[in-house]
Amino acid sequence: MASQQFEPPSGTRENVFAQIREVFGRYGFEPLQTPAFERLETLTGKYGDEGDKLIFKILRRGEHESTGEADLALRYDMTVPLARVVAGYGSQLPTPYKRYAMGPVWRADRPGRGRFREFAQCDVDVVGAASPLADAEVVCALTDALDAVGVRDYRVLVNSRQALSGLLEVYGVPADLGGGVLITLDKLDKLSPDKVAAELVDARSLVRLASPKVGEDRIAFTLSLVRGLDYYTGVIFEVVAEGMPGSIASGGRYDKLIAALGGPDVPACGGSLGVERIIGLLSDDQGDAHRIDVAVTVIAEDTASEVMGFAAQLRDAGLRTEVYLAASRKLAKQLKWAADRMARFALIYGASDKEAGVITVRDMDTGEQAQVPTGELAAHLTGRCAPSR
Amino acid sequence: MASQQFEPPSGTRENVFAQIREVFGRYGFEPLQTPAFERLETLTGKYGDEGDKLIFKILRRGEHESTGEADLALRYDMTVPLARVVAGYGSQLPTPYKRYAMGPVWRADRPGRGRFREFAQCDVDVVGAASPLADAEVVCALTDALDAVGVRDYRVLVNSRQALSGLLEVYGVPADLGGGVLITLDKLDKLSPDKVAAELVDARSLVRLASPKVGEDRIAFTLSLVRGLDYYTGVIFEVVAEGMPGSIASGGRYDKLIAALGGPDVPACGGSLGVERIIGLLSDDQGDAHRIDVAVTVIAEDTASEVMGFAAQLRDAGLRTEVYLAASRKLAKQLKWAADRMARFALIYGASDKEAGVITVRDMDTGEQAQVPTGELAAHLTGRCAPSR
Known part of the structure; x- marks a missing residue:
């Protein structure tokens, strides 16, 4: 688990989640969480052969444990679990249905820079709308979230899932000449030139419609873009x-997954932010802000209960x-602790204080x-402590 | 997975997490998340025989998958993972170290009312402090959080892990007379009456110190309280x-777990909120508030790009x-959609609007x-939409 053993104490990660959630809410996406694991057969066959090998499988339990078989698996992404929910419960959801989800996914990958066995995704999806x-x-919600958390210098690359392979076919280029980049394209059905043209139009529409928000210089149609997941059927995009x-x-668009x-045969599209990579781009300049407002010392055992009461008032x-x-x-030791905690104020409640009611x-x-x-403690301190949150 | 297949769209759950996080931060607890899974041997032997059976185990991967063996396991709680981090990285952490964590844990339990295979816990822990x-x-942070999310009519029961068995022993009562309630006590070392007395003093100190915040009528020493987890060593508590x-x-206190x-031999204590049960107690009176501020209609294809720009301004x-x-x-259909979404305002941008620049x-x-x-759209609407968040 190496780099994931624990992450250092920091509010950065939580701030990032809060800022992303705020943006997604502003677009009218609604939260829908699914469990960490799904039935194994729900996940297999959706991510390509390479993806299938990276699925963490959960051993059957109780008397079945000794079979050595798995029946459940940790989610590899949050798109397939959403499609499973829509397949089963779609009639209870509005149309179009706009959801967001934030949470970990798991892939049995070899850890490396920007590559983790457990990492967090923030997804938005629109189910039941075929329109670009x-x-x-989806693209604007994701880039708006990147702006909100402070990522600069990103670019959005847009393509159609089938444009490249379709074009190669139209022009008579054998698919195997495409080399490694085409590894995931070999299972696609044959396409008519019309179909290819229609998909290219959708990709260009996406670029045009998202440009006012994203900025024309930050989004571009990119014919060489390929996404590895098997379930995409139309427009695909990446932010680099x-x-x-x-x-x-x-x-991207995954019209056949549900x-x-x-x-039912319902069109859908969505996208995902990779939280660890985003945090990796942010400079950690939380600086010299006070970490706590008030450090409460306890210098006599018999006043501990009263001191707890003061702390309660301040909180x-x-x-x-x-x-x-x-x-x-x-x-002295406790004041050193207060300094280490970067407290704005320290409280001291000694015998003479107690006698004087101060x-x-x-x-x-x-x-x-x-x-x-x-009696005036909370009022005295409230005004002096700048809002820190 | 039954009741967990998905949870209905609702901001309740997120509000609960945000309110709890706010309280924990006010106490100076700092976030520390650990991964969803641990090495299997880290978890086994910590929760008692019954607990061990409820651990979800993850099959080895790649060439080892066919062995049918597990090497990882989903966390059963967040206490043992914290203790694993402190055991490995404690020297990098402040003393005492106060952490909080929020996230799912997994138990292969039979689902039922208030009992789930995946459920969320919100934990606070203090590592490196033996004082009551x-x-x-810990108790005040948890009850403060319950107050913040709006739980009423709860009570805190406090005992010592060893008080009951110790007392039985001191008074010469055979442990097996205790029946089922004593199932987890049979592995405890023999106690001297002095040790029992000291632990009872700690439990009573906890009640006294927490009373100013929790309220004297809501916290009580309760000799009959027993907690099932093997790792507790001293004071234990439950909120019902x-x-x-x-x-x-x-x-409770788990001084030997690290x-x-x-x-190192470091004292520690902590506690956990059960989020699903807490949400089950809250009345869902989100009522008739507007769900969105502005619904933007798209009545002509050729103005779609401009309309996206208006939406961007408002967001x-x-x-x-x-x-x-x-x-x-x-x-008409789009205005019905706006009404269904409980929008405060709808925007319409027709050909005559465009011509007039409105x-x-x-x-x-x-x-x-x-x-x-x-050009005045955002200013016009901002004042008219009450802050909804």
């Missing part, structure tokens, strides 16, 4: 960025407040101390 | 609520905006229409 407007909405190998977002899973007032939890009752508030930046009546 | 203040902070079988939150995973202004994506170009804004509540210059 739907593809354009300077400094990150592979794509940071991708997607029917392949036993559902109720929205302040980020920590109580000293280690064993020492020495003030609490000592220490400004950790200036070292100045003030005696504040205990 | 740490246990109290009217109308939900089992507990909605639980936790050492058992090869790490940039923070308005929740949807574009009509289905095939029909009939206005766009028609329809108030979906009153049916009134206004012609707004296209």
